[in-house]
Amino acid sequence: MLACGEMNPDVEITGLLIAFRAGDRAAMGDLFERVYHELRRMARARTGRGDRRPIDTTALVHEAYVRLVDPSRAELQDRNHFFAVAATAMRQIVVDHARAAEAIKRGGDVVHVPLRDDAVESGLLAIDLIALDGALARLKEISPRLCRVVELRFFLGLSVEEAAEVLEVTPRTIKRDWRKARALLFEELRGQP
Secondary structure (H helix, E strand, C coil): CCCCCCCCHHHHHHHHHHHHHCCCHHHHHHHHHHHHHHHHHHHHHHHCCHHHCCCCHHHHHHHHHHHHCCCCCCCCCCHHHHHHHHHHHHHHHHHHHHHHHHHHCCCCCCCEEECCHHHHHHCCCEEEHHHHHHHHHHHHHHCHHHHHHHHHHHHCCCCHHHHHHHHCCCHHHHHHHHHHHHHHHHHHHHCCC
């Protein structure tokens, strides 16, 4: 419950996005201050992989921010849209860094990341980020929402409830989509060398 005079953070974020779209460049700086810690938490979920990290947390957050404020990109509508676009941006950044590392080593040291959270219980072991990106592209052709669920849960580290809020569906739907997406990705990746 908000105390008297406090603004709802969701409304505040949406208001800052509207101000930014209207040309108020300072609004994006204010927005970044409001979401920075949340983005770091999400990025930490993607980069805490020991010695084989493709990119550190701070760099991931800052690269995502640069992509989010790029005027040539899609306009950010509200808090949910902001975090959905942030998930896609973080996915692209992590995969780009994995590709760069692979190119440098000429394929000798591909970055492996476990599909975390409850996915580990499903039997998915360490997977190649580049192969995962290709599998997600194919999954998006089948179901854009399933792909978005993976981006939100895996690349942003959102909980079931947080992903449900972003996609404006029930947590039960997210759980079902998460199971289905993991199964489809497992099948897709199982055929990878």
